[in-house]
Amino acid sequence: MDLPLHPLVVHAAVVLVPLAAALVITAVLWAGVRLQVGAVGAVLALLGTVSFFVAHRSGSALAEIVGTPYEHMAWADPALAAAIVFGVLAVAWYVQAVLLHRAAARSTAPARGRTIAERVTGILASVAGVVACVFTFLVGHSGAEEVWSGVAAAVAA
Numbered sequence: 784m785d786l787p788l789h790p791l792v793v794h795a796a797v798v799l800v801p802l803a804a805a806l807v808i809t810a811v812l813w814a815g816v817r818l819q820v821g822a823v824g825a826v827l828a829l830l831g832t833v834s835f836f837v838a839h840r841s842g843s844a845l846a847e848i849v850g851t852p853y854e855h856m857a858w859a860d861p862a863l864a865a866a867i868v869f870g871v872l873a874v875a876w877y878v879q880a881v882l883l884h885r886a887a888a889r890s891t892a893p894a895r896g897r898t899i900a901e902r903v904t905g906i907l908a909s910v911a912g913v914v915a916c917v918f919t920f921l922v923g924h925s926g927a928e929e930v931w932s933g934v935a936a937a938v939a940a
Contacts, residue, residue, distance in 0.1 A: 866918075
């Protein structure tokens with residue numbers, strides 16, 4: 784069985800990016816689970832970004848063999864860019880959250896809450912996660928339509 788890499792790796796991206804976005808948004812909004820859930824969200828965001836990169840590269844290689852799915856490929860670059868931005872912001876936010884938590888734990892002064900930079904980065908990571916989810920849906924839907932469009936006609940015939 785000689786299955787191309789692209790159909791296998793796209794499913795990782797389709798699962799990891801929305802899951803990471805949900806976890807990062809939860810961690811940004813809920814202080815009680817911030818460090819634990821944020822860690823998982825940041826790692827999954829990175830894995831989703833890597834999956835998107837591999838899917839993008841393998842999709843380009845597959846297009847040379849089976850033909851170019853133009854609509855699907857039109858969404859591929861923006862989806863990859865959104866995944867990269869989300870991955871970078873999710874990790875940056877999590878690092879800020881951990882550093883702030885450690886600084887607060889070492890300090891004898893009462894904690895003043897989150898810093899403006901960490902809040903802004905958390906909001907940006909959350910927004911980037913939603914945008915990455917939208918582009919994940921658009922690129923995934925166009926790819927699925929391309930793959931499955933002729934299947935119903937073939938089955939009916």
